[in-house]
Amino acid sequence: MLFSYNWLKEYLQGKTPAAQKVADLLCFHSFEIEGLEKKGNDWLIDIDVLPNRAHDCFSHIGIAQEIAILTGNKFVIPKTTLKIKQGKVSDLLALKVESKDDCPRYTAQLISGVKVGESPKWLKERLSLLGLKPINNIVDITNYVMLETGQPLHAFDLDKIKGVQVQSSKFKVQSERKEIIIRRARNGETIKTFDEAKTEYKLDESILVIADIEKPIAIAGIKGGLETGIDKNTENVLIEAANFNPVLIRKASQKLKLRTDASNRFEHEITPNLIDFSQQRAFDLIVEIAGGVATGSLVDFYPNKVKERQIELNCEYVKRLLGLEITKINIEQILRKLDFSFKRKSNHQLLVIVPTSRLDLQIEEDLIEEIGRLYGYNNITPVFPEVVLKPSQENQEFIFENKIKNLFKELAFAEAYNYSFTPENIKAIFGFKEGELIFPANPMSTLNHYLRPCLAIHLIKNAKENLRYQNEVRIFEIGKVFLGKEKKSLGVVMAKQGLRNKEQGFFELKSYLEVLFNVLGLKVNYEPILEHNYLEAGCSAKIIVKQKEVGLIGLVKGKINQTKENIFIAELDFDFLQSQGQMKKGFKEIPQFPPVLLDLSFLADKSTLYSKIEQVIYLAKPAFLKEIELFEVYSGKGVEEGKENFGFHLTFQNPKATLSLEEVNKELIKIIQNLEKNGFIIRK
């Protein structure tokens, strides 16, 4: 928020430090300074008032008070010369507040005989400097007082407000009694606001309005209506200074998409007691600049007067929370600087009375912050706390994730971090169903719409983009995906320039996964995929562990890839890997006796899966069979049409003795018999 240095100085007695010095002091003890700019003979200070200090510091008086505390200058409030008459009711104006929760206080002052015109130069300059457009003297004064005190004001043209005829009126100019009703808008009501665009707003029951007997004349706390606005012919004005429920104003402002200087102040909550000075100040300036006289006394609806808050403060707790040896005398000095009165309750205990403008001060810790920041956090020496020496517990999820990351690093993969959002069109392209995708109600754009349902979408893109500069791409990612629910996923992508052999590519990626499964001690099956949205059927597989589908591996479909290079991708349920994987290492005896190696060749139908053959071999329950290795799959010359020749190395080993050839042959026969039983033709 912008502030004028010269203006601030008007409230400070004595020599005020230079603007830069003031900015520095504010920065270290109060608020961040967003900018400091010389404007003519003035300085424009952009102060980032903390949200909890908007109550008292969205105003020049508030900031000047803050500066006075920091510099030691005495704070002086402008003197008001003309006194408003205090009174509750008026014959000229009937005030009806429907809910004191919506509107804790409402005041109105009638001034008659004003001359509307241009504001004096100094007033116009001050408003312009702070970014407000001068309109006319009455409106400008209400704005000026808002910038000065933080209390938004509104001026109505009294004659444009509808009232009821009254017989015996003391009011000579008018023969009717005006009515001001603060109520919720009725559904369907509309209002045109007092601005250049003359925008019309549709109102409803959630919006508080100021109304006359007929219709709304202002959106409470946000903006005045066009019809009752001040124009050059206005003679009689009603100056409103009120206090509205901050939540109500905030919601209305959001609903109407209308944020104003007034709504900004109201939604941060201000004290109803701010009205007294502001109403007086506005009256003073209007009479001085636009002439006119008060008609009647101030009409004031204020059923529950807000009183000063009392907070207990323990000086020992101040020391303890700040970690600072600060004396009680020092603490009391700071409270005096803040202009907080206090009573000594006991040796360490003070009862602090907080002014009503400081709505942010609610509890003891709030007061400790005041003491800390004014004493200066820089004066607190860093000291390590004395605590029980207790080693931290390891986080198993974090450790497991890091181990898997290390594994892929060892396999020469680079780790990626992709966006959690994916474009809207992935639903169609990747074939996701409505209902399983998760997305925000307020997405950034169609390119950032759904939360990623899998890692593959971005990883495929990573591969494509990197292939423009790289011969080989090996990338992995571990991250949260959102399909029905949030879960962790592991994605792996691989591509090489000129890798045309699809089988080779598939098996290469598979060989990396096999390392992972081996490390995790998981037995894995691969089942061919016959139909898939983004993987090529025939060159893709479901990954099955313990009868559960835990992932996919395969060649990315051409219509998604759209480059001439083949891209291979795999994605696994990481939560499953973590819960089922066993990374424990243990020593196994290194075999002392030599293995026996045998070769076995047989013919099988071309459609036969390796996994089927493996199953048949092991179902024969051969003893001592330690390992089988497929070394050749051949079809062509010498092999019957529609068949393939499978060549296996079989390794037999007995950990306890040297195997004889007879023993091995006995086992081999079992295997052969079972193969033959299943239709395989053994080649001798």
Place this chain on the structure above:
Amino acid sequence: MLMDISLIKKQADNELALIEKAEDLVLFEKKYLGKQGLIADVFKGLKDLPENERKIAGNQANLLKNELKAVFEQKSKQIYQKRGQTENLVGKIDVSRPVPQKEIGYLHLITQAQRELTDIFKTMGFEVVLGSEIESDWYNFDALNVPKDHPARDMQDTFWLKPESSKMLLRTHTSPMQARYMETHKPPFRIVVPGRVFRNEATDVKHEAQFYQLEGLMVDENISVSSFKAIMAEFLSQYFESKVEVRLRPGYFPFVEPGFEIDAKTKGGGPARRSPKGEGGWLELMGAGMVHPNVFKAAGLQQRTKGKVNFTGFAFGCGIERLAMIKHNIPDLRLFYQNDLRFLKQF
């Protein structure tokens, strides 16, 4: 000419007989058998001879060359065998030739920074805690003393998930884990929470709709602003590998009281020197503060017994990419999520 040839042979035989070292063999080969060696000279001289002599001399020269080659190879074999080598490789492999580098793997800079940061805190007894990216509005806001319809909810632009009635959102900070952890543990505790957070705001070199945060929380009997300053200075000094000074300014976060903004500066200029906007060497790093009593209360912890304060604590949250950007002098936050191997392979 013929004289020359027999001289060369005699000289070569003598020299070869004396050779014991492989280096000398190389010199010998160059001197006699090389492209500009003595035998090559003989062949070059042939063209000046009359035709009848040229033929004889040519034959002799060839003979000499073959003989020398044979004895040279024999000698070489002798020498290399003596040294336990089977073959003379000297001069045969150009060891200066460039080769393609073997591929290694790379961890993303965010992973590396997360590990460095959590490791530093582990040395001080902090436990690593992880949380979900989808959160309820209770844990993201209410439990952290940010009431409904409070302007503080606007401080962090939130992605609310469909359906809105579910009141679920993408966490705007890692602070929900403060509340979740405190619900299930009794003080004292020390935790750090690394994780992905989301803000619905426009992206530029310093802002992304998603980034990583490291949350810290320490609660014990006597945790003060002074303790916080000491731990921050230690953590930042270790991460930036030079002595870091910490400066606190007033800040406002609903879940702490008092609240601070943390600036840092190293003696050698450190992080600030690397930053384009480091004012007076100071660099704004993160928000922090002393845990607000309402946060303890919401988590079901009794901070006070009959007015006596049982424990106090501090909490902080810093952007992991921001720290890494300062440390490694990276100008644009968006590089972290583009996954260009030319970037990833730098770390």
